[in-house]
Amino acid sequence: MTTEPQASADDRGRVLPESTFGRGARLLSLPLGAAARAGVGVGRRLLGAPADEVDADLRDAAAEQLFQVLGELKGGAMKFGQALSLFEAMLPEDVAGPFRERLRKLQDAAPPMPSSRAQAVLRAELGPDWRREFAEVDLRPAAAASIGQVHRARLADGRPVAIKVQYPGADAALASDLRQIQRLAAAVSPLTGGLDVVALTRELAARVGEEVDYTREGASQQQVALALDGHPRFVVPKVHRATRRVLVSDWVDGVKLTELIGRDPAQRNRSALDYVTFLFAGPSLAGILHGDPHPGNFLVMPDGRLAVVDFGLVSRLPNGLPAAMGRLIRHAVEGRADDMLAGLADEGFVGDGISPQDALDYLAPFVEPASVEEFAFNREWARGQFARVHGNMRADGVAARLNIPPEYGLIYRVWMGGIAVLSQLDVRANFAQVLRDWLPGFAGND
Numbered sequence: 001m002t003t004e005p006q007a008s009a010d011d012r013g014r015v016l017p018e019s020t021f022g023r024g025a026r027l028l029s030l031p032l033g034a035a036a037r038a039g040v041g042v043g044r045r046l047l048g049a050p051a052d053e054v055d056a057d058l059r060d061a062a063a064e065q066l067f068q069v070l071g072e073l074k075g076g077a078m079k080f081g082q083a084l085s086l087f088e089a090m091l092p093e094d095v096a097g098p099f100r101e102r103l104r105k106l107q108d109a110a111p112p113m114p115s116s117r118a119q120a121v122l123r124a125e126l127g128p129d130w131r132r133e134f135a136e137v138d139l140r141p142a143a144a145a146s147i148g149q150v151h152r153a154r155l156a157d158g159r160p161v162a163i164k165v166q167y168p169g170a171d172a173a174l175a176s177d178l179r180q181i182q183r184l185a186a187a188v189s190p191l192t193g194g195l196d197v198v199a200l201t202r203e204l205a206a207r208v209g210e211e212v213d214y215t216r217e218g219a220s221q222q223q224v225a226l227a228l229d230g231h232p233r234f235v236v237p238k239v240h241r242a243t244r245r246v247l248v249s250d251w252v253d254g255v256k257l258t259e260l261i262g263r264d265p266a267q268r269n270r271s272a273l274d275y276v277t278f279l280f281a282g283p284s285l286a287g288i289l290h291g292d293p294h295p296g297n298f299l300v301m302p303d304g305r306l307a308v309v310d311f312g313l314v315s316r317l318p319n320g321l322p323a324a325m326g327r328l329i330r331h332a333v334e335g336r337a338d339d340m341l342a343g344l345a346d347e348g349f350v351g352d353g354i355s356p357q358d359a360l361d362y363l364a365p366f367v368e369p370a371s372v373e374e375f376a377f378n379r380e381w382a383r384g385q386f387a388r389v390h391g392n393m394r395a396d397g398v399a400a401r402l403n404i405p406p407e408y409g410l411i412y413r414v415w416m417g418g419i420a421v422l423s424q425l426d427v428r429a430n431f432a433q434v435l436r437d438w439l440p441g442f443a444g445n446d
Helices: 020-046 051-073 075-086 093-105 115-126 170-183 185-192 197-206 214-227 265-286 323-333 337-346 356-362 364-370 379-391 406-425 431-438
Strands: 134-137 148-155 160-166 239-242 246-250 288-290 298-300 306-308 314-316 375-377 427-429
Touching (some): 265 306, 265 427, 288 406, 323 364, 364 375, 406 427
Antiparallel strands (some): 134 148, 160 246, 298 306
């Protein structure tokens, strides 16, 4: 049985995506499946099965179904799954346990499209003689993700490259899936440990147009690659060609950050510190903030350097990160809650009705790691922070009265995502030094 989305061809030979109805039906299977499992669970309890055993089995079944549906659909459903896998360290263990390995696979385990379809995209984007540009092309995908897959190849001059080929109809599928997930948020949320599904999909949907245009991604990637050429800690593959649906760039070898879990702590801490440094240093070094911090985009090379890929989601910050952000965090670290709250108001984060101490408590996940010279990021700490923040989600809580200004939206996501990844990796790092080096305003004295 194939797991590939069904497709048809129009009168010009272009491959069309599976119908919106078909994709919506698969997503609808999530709440329907949850209802069916609940009925089975009631029956098992009535027959005397232990409640803990029944609940564990139901969570495992829910995780399996979610993985299958999201993995088969690719598009926005896959993108949503990748976002969930990023934050699993913050979820309660009874929720995170069954989902952890399955959701982690979503970072690069989407079922591939047939080689004939990949070749059709290459022919349409690079021209009928596209093969002449390459000495060799492996039509078996080396990696597959939410909206495209990657093939190994060699240019005519012998240089190894990666060819990223976008799935036909990915733009329409991405938008359709995210709309469907927003509509089903109430049913999906119980499967995700209370994460704000609506806010998550809304933010993803706002960036759809950027992520499906490889021309734009190629320009961003090349800007960072040239700015960091020869850097001792970071490698960004140089771009050789970019069209709307095909991106050709240097090939890099390495292991994903998550593969360092359980390895030598010194190596893990060093690579994790490189990871978070890149997130904060990118705007200063290259004028671009990498906006997708999930660990599948960061590879530790054999020589220890960190290779960074996938620049589909970025924010252009030619003047670096905003200095106000550094001042706010510094005021919080110094316990200057009144100054911090005034700064939050000036930047448009808060209005009336929030006390300085409430705001300071809410920002603890950002403040605590910046308050010491070495901080231990781990799942237990992350879950405690998530529980505290989630508890403030009630109508009269701090979270309901905070606003994330548009210019800070992606910065906030990157910071939260970075903290989540460091917690997955169980890292000890001098996070405060990264802020002193790369966050304007943090090392000041005003």
